Amino acid sequence: MPLYRDDAIVLRTQKLGEADRIVTFLTRERGKVRAVGRGVRRTSSRFGARLEPFMAVDVQFHTGRTLDTVTQVETVGAYARRVCEDYELYTAGTAMLEAADRLVDQEHEPAVQQYWLLAGGLRALAERHHAAGLVLDSYLLRALAVAGWALSPIDCARCGEPGPHHAFNVAAGGAVCPRCRPPGSPSPAPETFTLLAALLSGDWSTADTASTRHRNEASGLVAAYSQYYLERTLRSLRMVERS
Amino acid sequence: MSGAVAAGRAAAWWPGPWTRPVPREPSSMSDSPRRLCGVYEGAVQDLIDELGRLPGVGPKSAQRIAFHLLAADDHEVKRLVDALVEVKRRVRFCELCGNVAEAELCRICADPRRSDEVICVVEEPKDVVAIERTREFRGRYHVLGGAINPIDNVGPDDLRIKELMSRLADGTVQEVIIATDPNVEGEATATYLSRLIGSLEITVSRLASGLPVGGDLEYADEVTLGRAFEGRRIVGN
Numbered sequence: 046m047p048l049y050r051d052d053a054i055v056l057r058t059q060k061l062g063e064a065d066r067i068v069t070f071l072t073r074e075r076g077k078v079r080a081v082g083r084g085v086r087r088t089s090s091r092f093g094a095r096l097e098p099f100m101a102v103d104v105q106f107h108t109g110r111t112l113d114t115v116t117q118v119e120t121v122g123a124y125a126r127r128v129c130e131d132y133e134l135y136t137a138g139t140a141m142l143e144a145a146d147r148l149v150d151q152e153h154e155p156a157v158q159q160y161w162l163l164a165g166g167l168r169a170l171a172e173r174h175h176a177a178g179l180v181l182d183s184y185l186l187r188a189l190a191v192a193g194w195a196l197s198p199i200d201c202a203r204c205g206e207p208g209p210h211h212a213f214n215v216a217a218g219g220a221v222c223p224r225c226r227p228p229g230s231p232s233p234a235p236e237t238f239t240l241l242a243a244l245l246s247g248d249w250s251t252a253d254t255a256s257t258r259h260r261n262e263a264s265g266l267v268a269a270y271s272q273y274y275l276e277r278t279l280r281s282l283r284m285v286e287r288s
Numbered sequence: 289m290s291g292a293v294a295a296g297r298a299a300a301w302w303p304g305p306w307t308r309p310v311p312r313e314p315s316s317m318s319d320s321p322r323r324l325c326g327v328y329e330g331a332v333q334d335l336i337d338e339l340g341r342l343p344g345v346g347p348k349s350a351q352r353i354a355f356h357l358l359a360a361d362d363h364e365v366k367r368l369v370d371a372l373v374e375v376k377r378r379v380r381f382c383e384l385c386g387n388v389a390e391a392e393l394c395r396i397c398a399d400p401r402r403s404d405e406v407i408c409v410v411e412e413p414k415d416v417v418a419i420e421r422t423r424e425f426r427g428r429y430h431v432l433g434g435a436i437n438p439i440d441n442v443g444p445d446d447l448r449i450k451e452l453m454s455r456l457a458d459g460t461v462q463e464v465i466i467a468t469d470p471n472v473e474g475e476a477t478a479t480y481l482s483r484l485i486g487s488l489e490i491t492v493s494r495l496a497s498g499l500p501v502g503g504d505l506e507y508a509d510e511v512t513l514g515r516a517f518e519g520r521r522i523v524g525n
Contacts, residue, residue, distance in 0.1 A: 088500050091507055093509075126511070129476045140438070143439050146439075281439055284438040
């Protein structure tokens with residue numbers, strides 16, 4: 046099949062040669078796709094502006110031997126501009142894109158849930174429905190859950206004993222009961238556990254009313270949890286700004 | 289494909305650990321991603337490998353350049369070698385703006401006819417050349433050395449932002465023109481800088497984005513056209 050078309054979100058771009066770019070997409074039907082955008086760095090490019098990170102696009106590819114080539118692009122959601130106008134949104138959004146890039150490791154393997162999750166996350170971020178830090182943390186928890194590493198914020202992650210519990214252990218997978226609690230497990234505030242549960246389930250009325258202290262505590266736990274299960278450092282996370 | 293996955297596949301493909309070939313001794317060029325696999329010998333292969341490391345030069349181009357140099361006169365090759373050695377020996381970065389220079393200060397920073405009241409902030413030295421070609425700008429420059437790109441691990445601390453802020457501290461500069469690239473990283477860097485400089489009572493402006501001269505409106509993408517609309521100006525009276 047020389048040509049195919051898909052909805053996609055641009056995850057990242059890398060310069061190639063004089064005026065080209067290698068663009069990494071998260072597509073709806075084919076998962077991650079890396080393709081060459083010919084001449085997109087030239088000011089005269091017809092679709093260079095659409096192949097920027099954060100853009101949701103309808104894109105047509107031509108199958109190549111090693112990399113596919115982008116032949117046509119239409120904008121579906123122009124989130125890049127709004128995200129870049131606020132540095133806090135930009136750093137949070139970049140961490141979301143990097144996490145998606147890591148979570149969908151194999152190219153051309155469908156990852157429909159990851160696609161819709163990222164599309165929704167970027168839209169919420171760009172339209173400022175909620176605080177950027179909350180959107181990022183919610184995205185990370187849900188993306189990890191889709192990938193098979195669901196956090197257990199209430200019940201014990203080891204034995205399943207109904208919570209709430211008072212200790213949290215990243216390696217165990219979330220809250221742990223007194224019997225399962227490994228030594229050195231931190232004891233976050235009960236409100237932080239409630240916030241984590243709200244972020245995981247999308248209970249925004251609870252999440253939006255959380256205090257700064259509990260948001261910061263939850264962010265630290267989410268960052269540690271994400272990096273542990275992704276087995277790599279998310280470089281963008283250390284630059285995330287939180288108001 | 290990640291390294292771990294590649295290693296896993298390789299391990300599954302080989303029948304057993306004892307039948308794997310012994311890895312070759314790494315040569316000086318073993319880290320080159322575009323190495324032509326030892327087609328030529330000795331010096332010719334080394335030259336092809338070295339040329340292949342240059343940006344935008346693939347293995348075929350490297351081979352073509354190498355054979356062009358082999359066929360060239362000795363004095364032509366010597367001129368190229370001298371130019372390469374000389375550029376490394378003489379050229380450095382301007383201590384004030386970060387542009388390429390052959391002395392402590394670059395040609396623009398050393399020019400007394402330039403206005404000290406306006407600084408144009410760019411990502412790379414080649415952007416200075418692009419703006420100089422316009423002959424529209426008579427102020428000074430500041431080269432950041434890149435743009436904020438968290439995925440590539442480039443943060444504000446990795447750029448020459450502290451140096452810019454120290455240049456702005458004495459109150460001489462009245463306007464900062466941010467001329468970073470009109471892409472996501474460039475826009476985010478401009479946002480960061482405008483927020484930082486905004487507290488100093490200095491005018492911060494951004495280069496306009498819009499339609500390229502000589503193009504047809506119908507071919508403009510909606511992002512560029514939208515910006516052109518936003519940045520429209522009143523003509524006549």
